[in-house]
Amino acid sequence: MVRYPAWDQDEARSIVSGLSHLEGATLPILHALQEEFGYVDPQIVPVIAYALNLSRAEIHGAISFYHDFKTSPAPRRVIKLCRAEACQALGCETMVDHLARDHGIDVGALAHSHDVAIETVYCLGNCALGPAALVDGELIGRLDADLLAALCSHHGADA
């Protein structure tokens, strides 16, 4: 479980100014903001644009292009479930169906009152030990439906 502080515009400004000297600073800034707050609040877009001498459209465009960047507060647990071919070969789609049918959890939607989000990713590089998922940054191999369901419902219980 990850707990992020609430968005703090002053803190966010200082993150932007601390990184704006980098070549091609947009992605490092967005990553740093998301790492700090769990998401990138749209109110920071004009600040980044000004710091990098770019248009707001260019910053908004970058945020919306990449799957990783979120514009609303993060749930307390993020499960990135691999649904690429190597994990398909070991039944990841069956697990997805099982979650929907037996637990009412749709991959891609926020579940359990925004405590847990389960997202689709394509390949975590654990193709010999699939199915795989990245849970709050920790890689899990040989995942099965029961463990996945437990991870989804385990909100707030463990650290």
Place this chain on the structure above:
Amino acid sequence: MSDAPSVKVFVPVDAAALSVGAEAVAKAVAREAEARGLSVEIIRNGTRGMLWLEPLVEVETPDGRIAYGPVATGDVAGLFDSGFLSGAAHELNLGKTEELDWMKRQQRVTFERIGVTDPLSLSDYRTYDGLKGLQKALSLTGAEIVETVRASGLRGRGGAGFPTGIKWKTVHDAQAEQKYIVCNADEGDSGTFADRMLMEGDPFLLIEGMTIAAVAVGATRGYIYLRSEYPHAHKALSRAILKAENAGLLGDSVLGTNHAFHLEVRLGAGAYICGEETSLLESLEGKRAIVRAKPPIPALKGLFAKPTIVNNVLSFAAVPWILQHGAQAYADYGMGRSRGTLPVQLGGNIKRGGLVELAFGISLREIIEDLGGGTLSGRPIRAVQVGGPLGAYLTAGQLDVAMDYEALASIKAMLGHGGIVVFDDTVDMARQARFAFEFCAKESCGKCTPCRIGATRGVETMDRIIAGHERPKNIAVLRDLNKLMTDASLCAMGGLTPMPVMSALNHFAEDFDRPVLPLAAE
């Protein structure tokens, strides 16, 4: 603690090993040793690549390293009881690591240190021949380094197989105030993990390879563009770069010479298209990762429109060995126009999955059946996808093909990044064809119409085929669409999506004519 010299115990820190409990095993070994008053030094090495044996614990003995695996935390006390610190017998004892069949059959060149050393120990790196390639390079002119790489026959390991030496020569000959070295570490293909294993297991090797490139062409800045799905590799690279800077390997003066080289890791953000080199450069510049039209080629106008070498992790990582041992020694491995070694990654529904480094030319069947032991499920192999999501699906009858660029191309398949994904007979190839389009639709950068629109039309067409609507007509549409995407897409994303689709259609036609299930879920 006794005064006896401590026994070295190796527990991998590789993400795949961690994914099946290596961290807990390392802690259990430490706890158990302390409780028994035994002195052990736990070294967190990379993985040997025998991933089905992870967590694979090794103990250093006078006779060599003895392997135990797969070790669960519950096994640790029993291992101590049986005296595993002296390499004693136990049901998990596999014998000497180096003598295991999987290890003996390989030609480990690029991966020779991985699993052997502590990835973040620069002194381990030097002990095991690290930096010898760079030292050799520093005694040569740029043109001589480029010529050595060219003569080795090394071809880009990212998938396209372009001769590395020719790319380097173009950048070497270009005139510019600033040149860049960029490593494409956006290893997004399912079934591939060699880059990840290398970056986690021997990060100094990548740093050395990029530094040699920088010295060769006169570049002073470099970036490793790493996919965000690899947090463990990010940590390893960041720490290794810091250590390399502190040791004078990177910075204003590379090993005390006049060459400056500054290296940084940059994280991607979950876009598969960034594995395409021009969209990767756009992303590094901070933009939406929209593919660029070529020409101009990145070697002349790359990052920030400056001459740029963009190579895959494995291409850079092959270079130090080539410099140290000579171009001919590398070229002596392999066959035809595929010279050197290839790290093959075996994944999916496979009993013994992992990484093997072999000279080009071994057959797929030997890899999947002899090394891999067939499927994990125990069911017959039905399909094998080689070369990632844009690679062809082969049938069990086609597995005698050799693993090299030309042999695979001759059966309308591709080697790609050397990933092999095995499926058993429960696979539905029409669904796999649909997925190829779905993946392309999600990951297309949107610049060219055949890819952006074609992928979505492809999903719709496959849905109609699966649902049994006018199958012959829709299969004709599917073939037409595939031809258009192949011929008219700007890059490999749209251009190669037809490869898995067409191979599924041509080799597994029966799956496109299955009875329609009542109330199909989708």
